[in-house]
Amino acid sequence: MTDGFATRAIHAGQEPDPNTGSVITPIHATSTYAQDGVGGLRQGYEYSRTGNPTRTALEEVLAALENGQHARAFASGMAATDAILRATMRPGDHLIIPDDAYGGTFRLIDKVLAGWGIEYTPVRLSDVDAVRSAIRPNTKVLWVETPTNPLLGIADIAALAQLSHDTGTTLVVDNTFASPYLQQPLELGAKVVLHSTTKYLGGHSDVVGGAMITSDEQLASDVAFLQNSAGAVPGPFDAFLTMRGLKTLGVRMDRHCANAERIVAALQSHPKVGRVYYPGLESHPGHEVAAKQMNQFGGMVSFTHVDGEQAALEVCSRTRLFTLAESLGGIESLVEHPGKMTHASTAGSLLQVPSELVRLSVGIEEVDDLLDDLLSALG
Numbered sequence: 001m002t003d004g005f006a007t008r009a010i011h012a013g014q015e016p017d018p019n020t021g022s023v024i025t026p027i028h029a030t031s032t033y034a035q036d037g038v039g040g041l042r043q044g045y046e047y048s049r050t051g052n053p054t055r056t057a058l059e060e061v062l063a064a065l066e067n068g069q070h071a072r073a074f075a076s077g078m079a080a081t082d083a084i085l086r087a088t089m090r091p092g093d094h095l096i097i098p099d100d101a102y103g104g105t106f107r108l109i110d111k112v113l114a115g116w117g118i119e120y121t122p123v124r125l126s127d128v129d130a131v132r133s134a135i136r137p138n139t140k141v142l143w144v145e146t147p148t149n150p151l152l153g154i155a156d157i158a159a160l161a162q163l164s165h166d167t168g169t170t171l172v173v174d175n176t177f178a179s180p181y182l183q184q185p186l187e188l189g190a191k192v193v194l195h196s197t198t199k200y201l202g203g204h205s206d207v208v209g210g211a212m213i214t215s216d217e218q219l220a221s222d223v224a225f226l227q228n229s230a231g232a233v234p235g236p237f238d239a240f241l242t243m244r245g246l247k248t249l250g251v252r253m254d255r256h257c258a259n260a261e262r263i264v265a266a267l268q269s270h271p272k273v274g275r276v277y278y279p280g281l282e283s284h285p286g287h288e289v290a291a292k293q294m295n296q297f298g299g300m301v302s303f304t305h306v307d308g309e310q311a312a313l314e315v316c317s318r319t320r321l322f323t324l325a326e327s328l329g330g331i332e333s334l335v336e337h338p339g340k341m342t343h344a345s346t347a348g349s350l351l352q353v354p355s356e357l358v359r360l361s362v363g364i365e366e367v368d369d370l371l372d373d374l375l376s377a378l379g
Contacts (some may be wrong), residue, residue, distance in 0.1 A: 320376075
């Protein structure tokens with residue numbers, strides 16, 4: 001029998017230390033390891049850029065939570081993104097990205113990888129026919145976010161997985177917004193899952209990290225080579241903090257989702273709110289797909305202000321409990337203006353976000369306090 005999610009989050013890869021009995025994985029704060037003769041490695045460790053026991057434990061639990069065979073941890077979500085793309089693409093290759101992709105992902109592809117000959121096309125991923133039409137002979141990767149950042153668009157992972165299989169492309173799903181607690185892309189046919197572990201997995205806004213998970217042994221090996229060669233690895237304390245966060249992921253996500261639903265209900269009836277973006281709404285164009293592939297609808301909410309950009313900026317500046325800050329997925333609630341902050345790099349492109357848009361990362365505080373704060377800021 002397979003252990004349940006919460007059990008795996010606490011125990012997978014984290015057996016008590018055989019030497020001391022410590023029930024929590026130790027922080028192996030070492031750069032190098034003594035060898036029993038030349039090439040005589042103890043438990044396979046030689047240098048902590050290549051491997052560290054604390055990082056190994058993190059990678060094992062990440063693989064277990066996504067029902068994958070292999071995980072590779074990185075110093076940031078962008079480092080993981082870069083490694084996946086470099087492992088799957090070469091100059092002259094083409095990939096498809098969401099037409100409202102995360103700004104950092106777009107910046108990496110448009111400003112860095114395009115200079116090395118990588119081509120890309122933004123597509124509305126909810127339209128599988130549009131994705132099919134955008135595939136070229138040199139298309140190698142379908143890069144999917146679902147839900148997307150910041151417009152909470154939904155892509156049908158299973159349908160795109162079938163398309164990817166039919167066309168010989170690699171389906172990568174950025175699962176950061178949903179977390180493995182709410183959505184399991186590998187089970188739906190994706191080849192690779194990406195996480196910014198900075199967000200819900202770490203969950204406490206105190207560590208930066210990233211990870212990729214796959215069951216493809218060759219791809220895992222290729223990414224591991226880049227992980228070691230480029231060296232964008234998390235330190236042992238970063239791995240420790242991320243594992244600490246993972247242990248409570250399930251209970252935190254339940255509270256994030258419950259609070260977000262209350263926030264959404266209040267926003268829908270507010271006269272200063274135009275459109276509310278949340279896949280839990282029956283009016284959301286991706287609601288049926290989200291209900292099929294997600295356990296709950298997440299803690300991220302976006303909305304537009306009917307009075308335009310300046311009014312949206314003022315809302316962001318007036319909150320008390322919603323902290324004005326980038327990032328998301330922590331225990332505390334955050335508010336931001338995507339057009340001026342996380343998605344500023346998309347200005348003037350096909351991925352530019354509405355200027356009147358406000359994005360909320362709904363935390364786990366008392367929801368009545370959050371409602372009072374947000375409604376006061378809206379006026």
